[in-house]
Amino acid sequence: QVQLQESGPGLVKPSQTLSLTCTVSGGSISSGNYYWSWIRQSAGMGLEWIGRIYSSGSTNYNPSVKSRVTMSLDTSKNQFSLKLNSMTAADTAVYYCARHCTNDVCASWGQGTLVTVSS
Amino acid sequence: QSVLTQTPSASGTPGQRVTISCSGSSSNIGSNYVYWYQHLPGTAPKLLIYRNNQRPSGVPDRFSGSKSGTSASLAISGLRSEDEADYYCAAWDNSLSVVYVFGTGTKVTVL
Secondary structure, three states: OOEEEEEOOOEEOOOOOEEEEEEEEOOOOOOOOEEEEEEEEOOOOOEEEEEEEEOOOOEEEOOOOOOOEEEEEEOOOOEEEEEEOOOOHHHOEEEEEEEEEOOOOOEEEOOOEEEEEOO | OOOEEEOOEEEEOOOOOEEEEEEOOOOOOOOOOEEEEEEOOOOOOEEEEEOOOEOOOOOOOOEEEEEEOOEEEEEEOOOOHHHOEEEEEEEEEOOOOOEEEEEOOEEEEEO
């Protein structure tokens, strides 16, 4: 059973860069059967897809954050990461990492980590 | 910035059938598959339905999905107390670029 765990700072100052890591256990991020995503949810708001990365390194990003976001893989640690720069209060949210099967039959999410943007 | 619209809430008594709707457009639901997630606050969201009406392994057949045109529905039959949660629809949207869009969410309450 795959498990995903988000980690990173709970508090980020405005204009700084957020760096989050998702540690995957019970499955390899190098597998071509999956892609790896980041999703966030602001307080009282719905879910927003940030983007995804394949094991090949290919990425797709939401146009709403495309100019500020970078996703990457660290196969040696079985982790993937999110970097979001120029953070503002509007980026305050619970951030989730997830694994999706490329054939759609499965999706596993982490429990999420709260990131607050405040000085 | 949810692109898919859901009714904010739905409720039923144990054993009843509850239906949740999700409305989109030709660039998302109208041309791509629909997915449904169950989310209990503080936990990891769970995939309930993929490709409009398919259930992942382990999801009870009380949950069923359907799609027609630019709308989709999730039905929960034999409602149980543990079904009280937030439910989100989702679909790929290819209007400008490939983006995975979610619904506004529906809170299901078991009375």
